[in-house]
Every structure is written in C-alpha cells, then in structure tokens.
Amino acid sequence: MRFSRLGVLFLLAVGVFASANCTYYNRILSRKDLVDGSVAYRERKFAEAEALFRKAVSRDPNGQTLEGRTAQVFLARTLHSEYIGNRQDRAKAEEAINEYKKALSMNPNDQSSYKAVASLYENLQMTDEWQKWVTERANNQSLEPQYRAEALTTLASKQNSCASEITETDAVKKKVKRDGKEVFEFIKPANAEDFNRLKTCVDTGLSLINKAIALEPDSVKNAKSANLKAMTDEQLRQFLDLVKIFESANSYKASLSIQAMRLAEMEGRIADRDRYKAESDQYRQHYADLGEVNRNIELELKARQEAAAAANNANANAKK
8 A cells, every 4th residue: 555656646647627526726736635645645644644635535525536536545545554553443444444435436446445445344353244345346247357256256265265174174184095195085074064064165165266267258268378578568467467366266266176076075976076176177277377377477577677777778878
C-alpha cells in the first residue's frame, strides 16, 4: 500500500475536464489533496493523509470523476495502514472495510480493494463475513471471469486445507511396501465424523475448483505459445496477472485431485483412485507450464527495463 507522487500525477493526468456534478476547480483542488496526501502517506503521516483524502472524497462522494474514485481508494488504504500500525483498533479496520466497499461500488473489478477487505476480515477473525464476502465475489456474474476464478480458487484452497488436516495425519497415512517400493496407503479415519468431513471438504473443494478452471481462457490454455516479444509492457503485465490466477487454480486442482484420490483409496474405489491420480498429474503439468510462462514474462520485462536504462545512459553520455 505505497503511493508514488509521479504515479498519482500520471493517474490524474487523464480525464481532467469538468463533469456535470463536479466543477473543474474542485477537481484541481482534489488533485492537489491527492498529491499532498500521497506525500504525507509516504512519510507515514497517516492522520494528515487521511484528512487530505477525506477532503478529496467529500468533493465527489459518488466517484463520478477519476479524482473522486482515486481519493476513495487512497482513503481506504490509509485507514488500513493506520490499523496495521495499531491492531487493537478494530474500529479503524472496520472503517477501512466500509471505505474499500465504497471504492468497489465505483469499480467492481478493483481486485486490490476486494483482497484488502478479505484480508481485514481474516485479521479480525470474522470468518462468516470472510466466507460471505469471497462467495459473493465468486458468484458475481458481472465481474471479469478471472476475478471470479480467483475467488473460487480461494474458497477451494480452504477446502483443500480442510482435507489435508485429515489425510496428512499418521492415523490415516501409512507407509507400506508395494511392488518392492515404500509408498503411502490411506485408510479411513477411525472417527466417522472425520471421514464425513473429509468427504464434504473434497466434494466441495472439487466443485469450486472445477468452476474456476472452467473460466480459464484460451489465451492461458495456450500460454506457452504466446508471442511475448510482440506484446507491449502493459500487455505483458496484464497477461502475467491473468496467468498467475490460473496457475494458482491449476495448482489447487492438482491438490484437490490428490485428496480425491486418497478418499477413493480409503473407500476401495481403485479405478477412481487411478483416475484422480492421472488428473492430478495433468493439472500439475499445466501448473508447471504456467509457472514457466510467468518466469519468461518477468525475464522479458526485466530485459526491456535494462535495455531502456542502457539506452538512457548512452544518451546521457553522448550529451556530455
């Protein structure tokens, strides 16, 4: 949650003309408050930054201008930072949540604000509110598909952890000799409630992650063949964000398939066990491929930055 003065100025350089509900003069004042507030924030003068951002928000509380929407996000981040500085101040955290939600009402695809609310709910141990928040995100058909996929993956990850808590215990995970090799064999938990919980976690987790995987676009499915050098820097960054979402989804698909494999073995469903094992290997490979694409994107961006820096240095030397 850092602010860059240059970044703020660049952000506010777009769309500066007057709108129906906010005069040009007010927008100029708001831009000044945003820049001054970002400086105060960077210097950790959070109370000062909060006051400046509140002034900017008050000029456009409905977010009809870029300044108003930016101020709303900056105010929420400042309150969030104040809570981080004093985690006993729950009221500050709850205020930050409300301000993030206002920002999301202005821009529903704002992933940063969505994730901040989810994080605050977890920090406050508001489990029911966290579950409702992420579930609503996962089911929101108006969002970009990848953002729904990310929420679905987050929910699935909780179910994967739930299953692992049972299948990773010595009581059900036994080392045995099979075909001359030491392997793990999985047996039913002695407690019937644990076994029923395992089945619920696996079934729910697979349902969630399958929905996430179904949202994977062709550009990600064929990511290995993408022409990275033909993309602009901004296109590369957007592609990187997209691929990372489905890299995580494929990772959890592989993990939940392993949990389903263990459950099938416990129940003596050998054909299902082998099918889930093959499924896990398939998604693990796709996950690894997407990880390689991510690294290649990052290397391409780094190479471009180094080339630009070298060119700037060469120009500077030539002018001497």
